Amino acid sequence: MGRLNNILMEAGGIGRNEDGSITRLGFSEDYFQALELIKKHMESLGMKTEVDPVGNLHGILPGKDPSLKSIVLGSHLDTVIKGGVFDGMLGVAGAVECVYRLKEQDIILDHTLEIWGFNMEESSILGGTFGSRAITGMLDPDQPGYAEKLATFDRTPDDVRTAKKDISKYDCYLEYHIEQGDKLDSADIDVGVVNGIVSVIRYQVTANGVSNHAGTTMMPNRKDALVGMSKLIVAADARARELDDTLVFTVGKMSVAPGQENVIPNEVVATFEMRHMDKSVTDQFFADIQAAAKEIPNCTFTFKNTVAKYSTPCDPKLVRIIDQVCSELNISHMIMPSGAGHDANPMAHEGVPIGMIFVPSVNGISHHGKEWTEPHHVDLGAEVLFKTVLTLDKTDRK
Numbered sequence: 001m002g003r004l005n006n007i008l009m010e011a012g013g014i015g016r017n018e019d020g021s022i023t024r025l026g027f028s029e030d031y032f033q034a035l036e037l038i039k040k041h042m043e044s045l046g047m048k049t050e051v052d053p054v055g056n057l058h059g060i061l062p063g064k065d066p067s068l069k070s071i072v073l074g075s076h077l078d079t080v081i082k083g084g085v086f087d088g089m090l091g092v093a094g095a096v097e098c099v100y101r102l103k104e105q106d107i108i109l110d111h112t113l114e115i116w117g118f119n120m121e122e123s124s125i126l127g128g129t130f131g132s133r134a135i136t137g138m139l140d141p142d143q144p145g146y147a148e149k150l151a152t153f154d155r156t157p158d159d160v161r162t163a164k165k166d167i168s169k170y171d172c173y174l175e176y177h178i179e180q181g182d183k184l185d186s187a188d189i190d191v192g193v194v195n196g197i198v199s200v201i202r203y204q205v206t207a208n209g210v211s212n213h214a215g216t217t218m219m220p221n222r223k224d225a226l227v228g229m230s231k232l233i234v235a236a237d238a239r240a241r242e243l244d245d246t247l248v249f250t251v252g253k254m255s256v257a258p259g260q261e262n263v264i265p266n267e268v269v270a271t272f273e274m275r276h277m278d279k280s281v282t283d284q285f286f287a288d289i290q291a292a293a294k295e296i297p298n299c300t301f302t303f304k305n306t307v308a309k310y311s312t313p314c315d316p317k318l319v320r321i322i323d324q325v326c327s328e329l330n331i332s333h334m335i336m337p338s339g340a341g342h343d344a345n346p347m348a349h350e351g352v353p354i355g356m357i358f359v360p361s362v363n364g365i366s367h368h369g370k371e372w373t374e375p376h377h378v379d380l381g382a383e384v385l386f387k388t389v390l391t392l393d394k395t396d397r398k
């Protein structure tokens, strides 16, 4: 195995559980141990490093021309509980691998290269993408109750404010990540060129019927809210499948009232979540769900929108450059959306052009101890990242 795989295996030894999975939660001792490991690599390469007030690792490799904006690479250093080796760490270690290659080939970039190892990208009481939202200024530390939450990690709202960077000096942000799905693996394609990160749209759907005795109420006379909700879920699932093959629909949570064995349910509340790149598709899907609800007898439905995070497109010029790099290297690749959110989201939200490179997750498994990406794919993705950086350094994209 090459250098990058070795770094990943070394980092993967930190926070390792007995079952082989890894738990490296943000702000934990294991988190900072992994951060120190990457920091040492950065320093051995002559990079200036800092650990910012919210626990992000930041490395800087100055370029020849200080008037140029920085090319920024990064991902996250934390894992979920019982996660894997590659989620997050691949993007940070892959960025460090690029600097190793620059040094080996005696290349000094015109642009300054910055690397971020973000803290707490995974969900926590501080909200997902904590570290990257802090540096982009997207995070409001004065929101009610937030100071108390920060205090549990010995941090203050001032730490969040101090962590904010001037990202107008960022030319672009590139994130190298595992796919965490099975599109690449099942199609036997080596690299995914991400064109955007899909939306997350959620509705709270309530079905209302009438409660009555489960023994005395004959079937024709029932107004069963759970039967109505079940019909709506089955109809929505079928519609999602026919509407678009990259539309996903999930009911992950449901409550039944009054919730007794011998009482017909009068109220069922369920979460309807949909994700897609195009707003027009999720809008159409929601309209179809509402129409289907009207056709379901003995039950009335109400819909309340609870989450509307619209999709985040990658920068079209960056997509084209990464696509060309893959073609020049003769790597099988496809343009695809990301089904999961990433640190690239806050960057894009605050106006930094983003690009993402995916490599296959074997069997699409992620957030799990069995998460695996083949060593040759790890190296292939790093090669694409490296060549993309070299291309961007010599390209006037304006």
Ligand SMILES: [Zn+2]
Binding pocket: 076, 087, 088, 121, 177, 342
């Ligand atoms: Zn991740």
